[in-house]
Amino acid sequence: MILYKAGYNPQGMADFFQTMQSQGVSKAEPITVGGLEGRSIMLQSPSPFPDSKGQPQQERDWLITVPQRDGAVIYMIFVAPEGELRR
Numbered sequence: 001m002i003l004y005k006a007g008y009n010p011q012g013m014a015d016f017f018q019t020m021q022s023q024g025v026s027k028a029e030p031i032t033v034g035g036l037e038g039r040s041i042m043l044q045s046p047s048p049f050p051d052s053k054g055q056p057q058q059e060r061d062w063l064i065t066v067p068q069r070d071g072a073v074i075y076m077i078f079v080a081p082e083g084e085l086r087r
Contacts, residue, residue, distance in 0.1 A: 038066035047081050058082040
């Protein structure tokens with residue numbers, strides 16, 4: 001987990017997610033974490049690890065950002081091979 005303490009900029013976060021969407025990434029969705037509203041977006045990229053047959057595979061990267069009351073932003077990224085995502 002990365003804690004970014006340079007100050008929360010709601011417009012900057014909105015711009016980030018809008019840029020991601022304009023590049024064909026899924027739409028950012030609201031998510032509540034610990035009573036705070038954040039944003040969640042699912043990303044997809046080639047995995048650096050081959051599947052069980054040695055073939056290239058995709059991975060899913062779930063990015064969640066949650067602004068904190070002190071102005072910090074917590075970024076959480078959950079990474080899994082696409083075939084293992086539902087486990």
